[in-house]
Amino acid sequence: MPGAAPTPPPLWAAYFAYPAYRKKNDKVNSYQERLQGCMTYSMNGKAPPLGSPELVAFAAYSYWLGMGALMDKYGVPGPVPELDDEELLKGGKGDDFPLPDAIVRALPVDERGKLPGRGYPLVEKPTGGYSPQRGETVYRQHCQLCHGADGQGYASAGIPTLPPLWGPDSFNWGAGMHRVNTAAYFIHENMPLGKSIQLTPQQAWDVAAYINSRERPQDPRFDGSVEKLRQRYHQHTGYYGQSVDGGPVLGAKAYPNFPPQQDSGD
Amino acid sequence: MRIPLLLTFCVFLSPTSSLAADLPLEAGVCAGCHGEQGQGINNLGPRLAGLPAQYLERQVNLFKGGSRQNVTMHAMAMGIGGEQLQKVANYFSAQPVQPVAPVRRGEQTAYTDPAAKLVYQGDWSRTLPACATCHGPATIGVGQIPRLAGQQADYLKNQLVAWQQGKRAGDPDNTMGNIAGKLSGAEIDALSSYLANLQ
Numbered sequence: 001m002p003g004a005a006p007t008p009p010p011l012w013a014a015y016f017a018y019p020a021y022r023k024k025n026d027k028v029n030s031y032q033e034r035l036q037g038c039m040t041y042s043m044n045g046k047a048p049p050l051g052s053p054e055l056v057a058f059a060a061y062s063y064w065l066g067m068g069a070l071m072d073k074y075g076v077p078g079p080v081p082e083l084d085d086e087e088l089l090k091g092g093k094g095d096d097f098p099l100p101d102a103i104v105r106a107l108p109v110d111e112r113g114k115l116p117g118r119g120y121p122l123v124e125k126p127t128g129g130y131s132p133q134r135g136e137t138v139y140r141q142h143c144q145l146c147h148g149a150d151g152q153g154y155a156s157a158g159i160p161t162l163p164p165l166w167g168p169d170s171f172n173w174g175a176g177m178h179r180v181n182t183a184a185y186f187i188h189e190n191m192p193l194g195k196s197i198q199l200t201p202q203q204a205w206d207v208a209a210y211i212n213s214r215e216r217p218q219d220p221r222f223d224g225s226v227e228k229l230r231q232r233y234h235q236h237t238g239y240y241g242q243s244v245d246g247g248p249v250l251g252a253k254a255y256p257n258f259p260p261q262q263d264s265g266d
Numbered sequence: 267m268r269i270p271l272l273l274t275f276c277v278f279l280s281p282t283s284s285l286a287a288d289l290p291l292e293a294g295v296c297a298g299c300h301g302e303q304g305q306g307i308n309n310l311g312p313r314l315a316g317l318p319a320q321y322l323e324r325q326v327n328l329f330k331g332g333s334r335q336n337v338t339m340h341a342m343a344m345g346i347g348g349e350q351l352q353k354v355a356n357y358f359s360a361q362p363v364q365p366v367a368p369v370r371r372g373e374q375t376a377y378t379d380p381a382a383k384l385v386y387q388g389d390w391s392r393t394l395p396a397c398a399t400c401h402g403p404a405t406i407g408v409g410q411i412p413r414l415a416g417q418q419a420d421y422l423k424n425q426l427v428a429w430q431q432g433k434r435a436g437d438p439d440n441t442m443g444n445i446a447g448k449l450s451g452a453e454i455d456a457l458s459s460y461l462a463n464l465q
Binding site for chain 2: 141148156159161194195196197
């Protein structure tokens with residue numbers, strides 16, 4: 001079932017981790033706000049408004065997957081209980097979130113954010129650090145087949161098929177994936193797709209540094225100054241606001257957010 | 267051996283064809299089994315039309331080096347290389363294939379046919395991505411990854427079995443060897459006929 005595998009991070013584990021505080025926008029986010037974040041940052045798109053039928057549908061699917069799994073695990077019989085839209089959109093971590101007694105007892109609020117598959121398993125940072133140059137070699141050997149020599153992925157019959165990893169159509173500078181650590185975890189667990197080989201932690205960090213040291217769409221929180229944004233939101237393992245190998249400062253020539261050509265559906 | 271026979275057969279045949287003018291001389295011999303437009307001939311040779319030129323070239327070299335084991339194609343591959351091979355690969359790659367309506371991801375969410383389910387959704391409990399994720403919408407091919415839709419069922423089946431038996435290798439990072447190794451015999455049969463009929 002789409003969205004159900006434990007890695008990549010499943011929708012349903014996230015469902016029981018919200019509402020929760022996020023540093024990203026410095027406030028407590030409901031599940032529907034978290035979903036909007038995926039669309040604004042990771043997909044460089046435009047999120048449907050709060051309370052919209054699209055967000056209700058996503059939330060309902062996440063809840064249904066997660067609740068079904070929990071009911072199986074704790075032996076609660078019967079169909080997944082229905083919720084009204086307002087409750088659905090908040091997420092499953094609230095104190096007053098309606099859950100069968102057996103599940104409340106087994107999973108107090110604090111435990112719910114830690115369901116298996118929540119976040120990516122950590123891959124320790126190599127003691128010798130990481131390098132975009134070495135990462136390029138990894139990229140050519142193990143990634144280029146699907147993501148293209150130029151990192152722009154591939155379309156087939158006009159349908160985007162294999163995703164770009166940098167450039168105008170990729171995730172933007174506000175997405176979690178632009179951080180070297182987050183990308184290294186994701187790549188180590190999930191790439192190359194199908195896992196015919198297992199990258200070493202060193203390879204995963206190096207290639208994550210390589211793909212994340214190139215220009216991509218702007219951070220949607222940008223308000224005119226790359227440097228100010230770097231100081232406020234980019235004190236982590238990423239390259240926003242930095243120059244790599246004497247190249248231009250990353251973020252200064254960033255691509256637009258939600259570019260109009262994405263409207264056309266291809 | 268039947269190769270010399272076929273050789274004379276297609277040299278004899280090509281001048282009478284309306285497309286003979288387009289067919290490079292070097293591809294004449296290949297046409298005997300793969301068809302003049304690379305459309306494939308049942309029981310003789312698979313369709314080559316529309317496959318990426320670099321893919322075709324690489325496969326011929328894999329036959330030559332023995333990573334792909336096939337007696338007929340080994341002999342054929344030994345007779346061609348360099349610019350001649352490039353020319354032939356470009357020719358077959360440029361030949362038209364019957365269009366297949368591409369299917370967008372998520373267009374359908376529930377499948378009753380287990381083969382269709384593997385093609386469009388895979389089986390993540392076995393880390394088996396959907397065939398369409400790599401082979402493109404409706405498996406019409408993408409980048410250097412070949413089209414499967416409409417290819418001969420026997421050929422598709424033979425390839426999946428060859429990977430399982432170690433008779434086909436040379437795919438980048440054993441990508442397809444890994445996938446084929448996770449399929450049961452019944453799944454291979456069902457997938458091969460499902461894909462062959464996608465047209």
